[in-house]
Amino acid sequence: MCVILGHRKTRRTGLLTKMVSDRYDDFTDAREALIAEIEAEVVETRGFLGIDRIDSKVFQAMRAVPREDFVPESVRDLAYVNRPLAIGHGQTISQPFIVAAMTNALALSPSDRVLEIGTGCGYQTAVLAHLARHVYTVEVIERLAQSARARLTAQGYGNIDFRVGDGWLGWAEHAPYDAIIVTAAAPEQPAALLDQLAEGGRMIVPIGPTGGAQRLTRIEKRPGGELHSSGFLPVAFVPLIKSR
Numbered sequence: 326m327c328v329i330l331g332h333r334k335t336r337r338t339g340l341l342t343k344m345v346s347d348r349y350d351d352f353t354d355a356r357e358a359l360i361a362e363i364e365a366e367v368v369e370t371r372g373f374l375g376i377d378r379i380d381s382k383v384f385q386a387m388r389a390v391p392r393e394d395f396v397p398e399s400v401r402d403l404a405y406v407n408r409p410l411a412i413g414h415g416q417t418i419s420q421p422f423i424v425a426a427m428t429n430a431l432a433l434s435p436s437d438r439v440l441e442i443g444t445g446c447g448y449q450t451a452v453l454a455h456l457a458r459h460v461y462t463v464e465v466i467e468r469l470a471q472s473a474r475a476r477l478t479a480q481g482y483g484n485i486d487f488r489v490g491d492g493w494l495g496w497a498e499h500a501p502y503d504a505i506i507v508t509a510a511a512p513e514q515p516a517a518l519l520d521q522l523a524e525g526g527r528m529i530v531p532i533g534p535t536g537g538a539q540r541l542t543r544i545e546k547r548p549g550g551e552l553h554s555s556g557f558l559p560v561a562f563v564p565l566i567k568s569r
């Protein structure tokens with residue numbers, strides 16, 4: 326999951342829900358309305374994010390990914406409401422604002438190879454696949470991994486590799502990665518992932534206890550291997566499960 330904490334929930338959400346269910350058949354306008362809402366939220370939260378705007382390439386990628394195809398049929402009408410939604414197995418698809426903020430913080434180049442921990446329904450995976458050369462994604466719940474793989478393969482993505490396993494261990498075989506994104510909360514910085522980050526690489530990970538104070542944290546590995554980390558947003562994510 327996740328949702329941003331510590332700022333007001335907008336009135337727009339309820340309105341947008343109604344608009345989506347009443348008026349939109351193909352979701353194009355709903356997607357644009359959501360992007361406008363995220364842009365406004367970035368301005369509202371700039372004290373946390375330290376930025377005034379999301380890179381337009383991130384929004385281009387989000388425009389290209391049909392979020393309605395990643396959520397259960399029963400909540401399809403809510404696909405463009407700016408909030409997380411349940412996807413089964415006790416997991417959620419992240420709030421679109423968070424997807425935009427995390428993706429933006431990775432500062433991806435088209436030549437980058439990215440490791441994602443927590444495939445979930447595969448929505449964030451798809452957004453990354455539009456911006457990077459290759460995405461390696463690891464999911465601990467086998468059935469989620471299988472359905473994300475089937476969905477993204479059917480949608481024609483050819484630059485994603487999937488793995489079922491414990492993301493705490495990363496995916497050493499393809500390391501080092503230019504960027505690493507963790508979409509579940511870790512109580513501390515995951516050591517194996519730091520090892521697998523390239524020099525010059527960026528990692529974004531929510532750090533903090535389950536149900537407690539978590540911060541979206543950006544860690545940079547400078548040339549020479551020195552790590553610089555900064556927490557920039559209070560959030561609430563599902564936990565990064567430890568299998569051992």
Ligand code: SAH
Nearest residue numbers: 326418419443445449464465492508565566
């Ligand atoms: N990226 C998703 C968000 C998924 S929610 C999106 O686009 O919306 C977090 C995901 O992390 C869940 O699917 C959960 O099963 C997975 N997860 C939790 N612990 C994990 C671990 N140790 N290794 C890999 N995946 C894990």
